[in-house]
Structure formats: structure tokens, C-alpha cells
Amino acid sequence: MKKIGIIGTRGIPNQYGGFEQFAQFFSEHLVQKGYEVVVYCSSNHTFQEKTWKGVSLVHVKDPEKQIGTAGQFIYDLRSILHARKQGFDVIFQLGYTSSSIWGFLFPKKAKLITNMDGLEWKRTKYSPLVQHFLRKAEKWAVKQSDELIADSIGIQQYLKEKYAVSSSFIPYGSELITKKDSSIIQAYNLTEGNYNLVIARFEPENNIETIINGFQDDTEKKLVIIGNYSTKYGKYLYDNYHEKVVFLGAIYDFDVLNQLRLHCDLYFHGHSVGGTNPSLLEAMACSCFIVAHNNPFNKGVLGDDALYFDSAVAISTVLKKEHLTQKKQEFIQSNRQKIESLYTFESVHSKLIELIEKH
Numbered sequence: 241m242k243k244i245g246i247i248g249t250r251g252i253p254n255q256y257g258g259f260e261q262f263a264q265f266f267s268e269h270l271v272q273k274g275y276e277v278v279v280y281c282s283s284n285h286t287f288q289e290k291t292w293k294g295v296s297l298v299h300v301k302d303p304e305k306q307i308g309t310a311g312q313f314i315y316d317l318r319s320i321l322h323a324r325k326q327g328f329d330v331i332f333q334l335g336y337t338s339s340s341i342w343g344f345l346f347p348k349k350a351k352l353i354t355n356m357d358g359l360e361w362k363r364t365k366y367s368p369l370v371q372h373f374l375r376k377a378e379k380w381a382v383k384q385s386d387e388l389i390a391d392s393i394g395i396q397q398y399l400k401e402k403y404a405v406s407s408s409f410i411p412y413g414s415e416l417i418t419k420k421d422s423s424i425i426q427a428y429n430l431t432e433g434n435y436n437l438v439i440a441r442f443e444p445e446n447n448i449e450t451i452i453n454g455f456q457d458d459t460e461k462k463l464v465i466i467g468n469y470s471t472k473y474g475k476y477l478y479d480n481y482h483e484k485v486v487f488l489g490a491i492y493d494f495d496v497l498n499q500l501r502l503h504c505d506l507y508f509h510g511h512s513v514g515g516t517n518p519s520l521l522e523a524m525a526c527s528c529f530i531v532a533h534n535n536p537f538n539k540g541v542l543g544d545d546a547l548y549f550d551s552a553v554a555i556s557t558v559l560k561k562e563h564l565t566q567k568k569q570e571f572i573q574s575n576r577q578k579i580e581s582l583y584t585f586e587s588v589h590s591k592l593i594e595l596i597e598k599h
Contacts, residue, residue, distance in 0.1 A: 242596060243276040243327060245350070247319050248334035251281025251299070252292055255492050257441060258518045259334040262355070262412060266332075267295040269589045275596075278326065280319040298322060312338040320345050330596050336381035337374060343384035353595055354385040356395060356407070357514060379403070387595050392515030394536045410592060411541075413585035414521040416576060417498045424499040428464075428488060435462040435486070437504035437528075439497065439519050440511065442467050442474035447510030447533050452481050454555025461505055462486050466497070501526035508555075509538060516541055521583050524575035529568050531558055541578070545571040 246263050254260035267277045271294035279295055281287075282302040290297055300318045304311030316339040323331060324347045331346060333339055333354040346352055356378070382388065382399065388407035390396035396409045422432060436455070440446040448465065455463045468490040469478045478487055491497055501507060507528035511517050512535050520541055523530055532538040534548040547565070549555045 241274045241276060242329035244270055244278070244596065245323050245326060245328040245331040246277070246279045246334065247316070247323060247331060248336075248339055249279070249281070251285040251287070251297065252279050252295065253287055253492075255286065255490075258412065258514075259355070259357070261518050262334065263332075265413065265585060266589060266592060268293050269585070270593075271295055273593065278328075280322070282315060309338075313341065317342050317345075323347060323350075333381070333385070336377050338377075340377045340381040340384060343380050346384065351386045351596075352384060353387040353389065354381050355389040355391065356381065356399065357391070387598070389592075389595070390515065392537055393540050395515045408591065408595060410588060410595075411516040411583055412518045412521055413588035414518070414525040414579050414583050415585060416579055417502060417522075417526045420502050421495075421499055422503065424496055425503045428486075428500075430462070430464065430500075430503070432503040433461075433505045435464045435504055436506040436508060437464050437466070437500060438508045438510065439466045439501075439523075440509075442469050442471050442477060444473060445511070445513045447512060448477060449481075450549075450552050451508045451510050451555060452477070452485055454549065454552035455559065456484060464488060464500070464504070466491050466500070498522070498526055501528050504528060506531055506559075509533065511538065513537075521579065524583075525579045527572045527576060529572060530575070531555070542575065545574040545578075 246267060249260045249263045250256045252260060252264040252267065254264045263279050267279050270277045277295045279297055281297050281299045283299050284302050284305055285299065288299060300315055300322065302311060302315040304315065320342050324345065328347060328350040330351045330353060333352060335357045336354060382403045382405055388399060388405060389410050390399060390407040391411050393409060396407050399405055399407050438448060438451055440448060442448060452463065464486045466488050468474060469487055501523055507523045507530050509520050509523060509530055509532040512533045515537055520538065530542060530546040532542055532546045532548055534550040547558050549558060
């Protein structure tokens with residue numbers, strides 16, 4: 241069996257975001273299929289064991305806490321230099337933001353498969369200079385990779401139009417969740433239907449502040465936001481809105497997250513940049529009634545089976561009218577069917593293994 245390396249995440253088990261979740265589920269599946277798998281992890285990760293469910297973990301010195309964003313480039317460089325000596329048959333590069341600059345150092349004998357993520361240069365947190373660099377990094381990643389993965393049709397079309405290259409459309413996976421346990425949400429002083437929910441990283445392009453501002457006139461339900469607010473932007477939101485909003489901080493326990501989704505009244509998905517977001521699929525799998533930011537990526541997943549917003553005023557309008565919608569259950573059921581037909585772990589993982597075995 242082939243030896244697989246996974247680079248470009250903070251590490252597993254997931255304590256951060258979509259790529260970490262991808263690495264967690266896929267690496268475990270690969271081990272079950274008999275592959276030898278190595279996942280590169282930040283030295284800052286709280287899980288410091290050398291293996292996880294049969295997956296080998298290599299913890300690489302990561303100076304991001306000391307020097308900021310530049311530390312990501314050093315972390316990726318160190319990961320790639322280590323990978324050169326491991327005899328990998330295939331390397332999965334998850335994203336390109338801080339790794340494609342070192343693309344010439346990837347081992348030549350290994351097939352390089354890159355998940356291109358979203359359009360990183362569109363993220364508003366980046367300065368024009370950084371956005372210019374990210375456009376370059378995107379171009380380098382396309383040129384260096386043997387295979388490209390697009391996790392949404394929109395990204396696939398963009399790659400074809402921009403670079404005249406083909407890519408494999410492989411989204412993230414999920415599974416239907418149905419069993420409710422109200423005791424879990426009671427621990428957070430919540431009851432079924434008395435709160436609306438946001439799960440997101442605290443970044444401007446996730447529209448958390450827009451959602452808060454649109455929600456402020458709603459005095460009947462709580463707005464619960466899950467995510468690490470220790471970042472600069474997170475602290476800004478907490479300092480300005482903690483009296484009106486319930487900030488629960490970061491939660492990584494899937495069972496807890498799923499119960500919070502299952503019991504909420506509305507689920508707000510404010511992500512505006514990127515492809516198919518795992519947290520959106522999980523909301524669909526938990527039968528959430530979804531209000532999503534109006535953009536092609538979200539619409540590519542939800543279609544007509546959601547309510548949409550592009551401003552705080554639009555959210556305020558939704559909150560006044562959402563209880564009148566006659567299509568709530570239709571939306572929920574249709575989204576659940578999408579999970580069963582398009583986004584199962586089985587179909588996603590089989591497509592990824594096809595890329596691994598492709599000659």
C-alpha cells in the first residue's frame with residue numbers, strides 16, 4: 241500500500257477548521273483501508289501523541305505564536321523539508337497560502353495533490369499587498385501540482401477559466417444526525433428553539449458582525465456564537481457585543497456541536513469566501529433551518545433550500561418573516577437528501593482514493 245503525507249493543517253484531531261476536519265476523517269479512513277498515513281501537525285497543537293487512530297503524527301516546530309503569520313511559512317517549510325526524506329508516494333497539500341512558495345522543495349517522486357480551498361486572495365483580512373502575493377501563490381500551486389481538487393463547482397469553474405486546467409470536484413463529507421439529547425444544551429442554559437446559532441471562525445468575511453447587527457431587534461431568542469474569540473477581531477466583537485450575544489468560545493466536541501445544531505431555531509451561515517464549507521454541510525445534516533450569506537458558493541450547495549442575506553437589514557427582515565415561511569420542512573428535508581446523495585463520506589473518500597491510485 242502507498243505511503244501518504246498530509247500537509248497544510250494545524251493538525252489532528254481537529255481543533256481549528258475545515259482542512260483539519262478533512263485531514264482527520266480522511267486519514268482515519270485511509271488507515272482503515274491499509275494505507276500508511278502521516279499528518280503534519282503544529283507544535284502548538286494540544287494533542288501531542290505520536291499517533292491518532294493509527295495515523296502517524298509529526299509535530300513540527302511552529303513559531304506562529306511568537307512571530308505571527310510569518311510563522312506559518314516557516315512551519316510549512318519545515319514540514320516540506322521533513323517530507324522530502326519520508327518516501328511518500330502521495331502528498332496532499334491542503335491549501336496553498338503559505339506552502340506553495342516552497343513548492344520547488346516538494347519531493348519529486350511523490351504525486352502532489354492540492355486542495356485549492358477558496359479564493360484566498362479575496363479575504364478582507366488581507367492587505368492589498370498580501371492579496372497580490374496570494375494570487376501569485378495560487379498560480380504557483382496550480383503549476384506545481386499533479387492533481388487539483390476543487391471542493392465546489394464554483395472553484396472548479398474558476399480554475400478552468402483562469403488557468404485552463406482541469407480539477408476534480410470533491411466536496412467535504414458529512415452524515416445525517418438525528419438523535420437528540422437536550423441535556424447537552426441545557427448545560428449551556430439553552431432550550432430547544434429558544435436560540436439561533438452561528439458556528440464560525442472570527443474573521444470579517446464570515447459576516448458575524450452583520451449577523452449580530454441584524455439580530456439586535458430580536459428580543460425573543462438568544463443569538464449563540466461558537467468560535468475562538470481570542471483573536472484580535474474576536475476580541476473586538478466580544479468587547480462590543482457580549483451583553484447582547486452569547487459567546488460560547490471554541491467547541492470541538494462533535495457531539496456537543498451537533499446537539500447545539502439539532503436544537504437551534506435558525507442557523508446562520510455567514511461564510512462569504514471559499515468553497516463548500518464543512519460546517520454548512522453539518523448544519524444541513526442536523527436538519528437546521530439555514531439562513532446563509534448570499535454568494536455563489538453557498539448557493540451552489542443550498543440552492544433554493546435556504547433563506548439568504550447580504551446585509552443586516554436583510555437579516556432583520558428574515559427574523560420578522562421566517563416564522564411565516566411555508567417551506568421550512570421542505571428546505572430541511574431537501575438539504576438532508578443532498579447529504580445522502582452528494583456529500584456522504586463514502587463517496588467523498590472513494591473519489592479521493594481514485595486520485596491516489598490514478599496513474
